[in-house]
Amino acid sequence: MSNRIQSLDSLRGIAAFVVIIFHVLLSFSLFYKADKNFEYGNVIAKIFNETPLHMIWGGNEAVLLFFVLSGFVLAIPFQIGKQGSYKNFIIKRFVRIYIPYIAVMTLSVVLMVSLYEYKDATGLSEAYENRWNHDVTWRAILAYIFMINYDTANVNGVVWTLYHEMRVSLIFPLLMVPLLKLKPIKALMVLSAGVIFSLIITISPFLLLGRSDLTLIIRDFGFTAYYSVFFILGAFISTYRRVIVEWTSAQSEKFRLLMFVVSIFLINGKWVVNIIPIKSTLLLYSPLSGIGIGILFIVVLSSPLANRLLTVKPLLFLGKISYSLYLTHVLVIMLTTIAFEQIGHVMWAFILSPIASIPVAYLAFRAFELPSMQLASRYSRKVKERKNALEISKVL
Template sequence: MQRYEELDSLRGLAALAVMVGHFLMVFTPIVQNTSGLSFLDYPLNLLKYTPLHAIWGGHEAVIMFFLLSGFVLSLPFFSNRQQNYTKYVIKRICRIYIPFLVALIIAIVMREAVYVSKLTDLTTYYNELWVAPPDMSSIVHHLLFVGNYNSTRYDPILWTLVHEMRISLLFPFIMFAIVKGGWKIGLPLAIVLSYGAAIMLENIETRYMTNFVVSLHYASFFIVGALLAKYQKPLRAVFSKLNGWWAALLLIVALCSYTFKWIGYGEDFHDRFMPHGGDWMTAIGASIFIIAALSSVRLSQQLQRKPLLFLGKISYSLYLYHMIVLLSLIHLLNGELDTPFIVMLAFVASFVAGALSYYFIELPSIRLGRWLTSWGKKPSVAVGSSGERSVSS
């Protein structure tokens, strides 16, 4: 199955944006609502309320993650090489759940090892993290992905993996409809799931982001990713026909769409799109980026540079561990070093943790999944997981 290294790099860049965003949120000027100030009066707003927000847009990156997951997981279905459901689930558990489980354990251990007291000199977001000690009920919720629970308690990024795993388990059933009906079924289904979820969310209690209804909303972007994979050839052909200026203009439009939530923040026209309409604007921009990455020779070459490919390889582990590293160092070194130095130290240490996790946890987990699903197969006809591994879903 064809390998899309460009998409590995896109996922790596998205994971980096999440990390940069979380690290910047340590500082009060970043999290304050300063949208009422002009760029001249408050130059930092250029980073906050313009397309430059893509550099540290965490939620936007999550939408990109879901699109890429849908794209990659759908490929075997379109080439008629899908595995039976049991083997698919085993590989998903090994690929997503085992690294998640190890990270959860490490987060709990680090919290117990370094936590002394509640922080009071950082932003409200960080002052409230790791405050509650571990308890069995919370741990069981984390292990089973069941219920509407606080998934930020130990590692604040875990909420996205709850949706990733839930949707992955249902994805093969969704793909039957998309393979047969294409966009005529897939696109309406995605819209119904997203806006149906929005209606339900208005009438039920959703204290935390792990609500099952929220999973329906994010499933819509898995579907869009699958549709991008199904129609990639005609979409790539259209992009390839654009001359340099039109291609550049389309990418600018994509960037503005991707960061729409922050352009005109607080204005009436903007608020009418929130929250789910804003996610769809982000998805449109991210979809264009995906097609551009596969279509543009120049962009593809840049995305296949070794540093970006390495970033793509460790992207899942970087995503899992950067907050654990940051919270550990903040609690360990608070009062010993200035906060900016702690953040810079955590930035470097996160890459080390991500690389170690990739080589010693992720890769063994992937090999375990292959081994568990390879019994009874002849080596010459065994179906590898290159489809799943083309992007670290």
């Protein structure tokens, strides 16, 4: 992995930590109301919401960064002809995502069922109250196994993003065909048409038939189609990164600094849009954030200064454990708050949980994530060995 790609991985680690801060602050009504309804209990909440300081706890924007980065990284093997067969691609992707996911979800369910009655949400927000809120049904367990977005907030609400990751992975080789075969504009037109068509098919049942478990599940696949746009953005930047980086690198450091500033404002699109008298919606602000993330990637890939800052060892470590950090931090928040509630000092739990999340994530990385990566690597080697043996047998 080149230093420039490592620097993007550090961004993933930073984004994962931002999600932790987001879920810690969202546990308080002051920040929950600010995030959901733009209701501010004081001027500090307003400043932390309607300025670029929002990036400190911009959990939704951090998730979009995950999607863009996934698209960027997944596209690389296709560009050099090392993606392998569709079957091999999906198996490796499944092993990489699903094994750590199901391991952490199993642990979360066991601990939640054992401890949720000890939770006291007095004085905390609706977001905190909805975590570890009620017993887990068999219906929910089946949904977790098959990665269906049903009652996830009760156990570990962050996993909804992994469902979209897994679904987009199933169609990702298809998304790469236009990018590799067509000119940039035509490729984007074809992919845009595909996304719009998918949205119509998946959202229509909910609009026509009303709310039901089935239409909600189908609608969730519509959200997958929507979020696939961010994977496509990452894949597009990855495919044309040499041309993009060559042009950006030729510009002055001041110009790249300007690009960075613009990216920060666009990433905070939801809050920037709210300053303007326009109703903020997902369809409006998320594309702004996506464009900002794309510009940020370009700056990181083309700026020696950004590369040096992002390849320091602590950030590289954070990037390495970012998936486990993302998967386990809600579990850490809940365990620490329940523990400190028993001694009447719950505020300490929210202060300590971001720090405690790092060693827990490292343990999860060693226990679940690293073995899944090794399993995927062994599978790749065996596939390559079988392919080489077959080619030799043909020659003989």
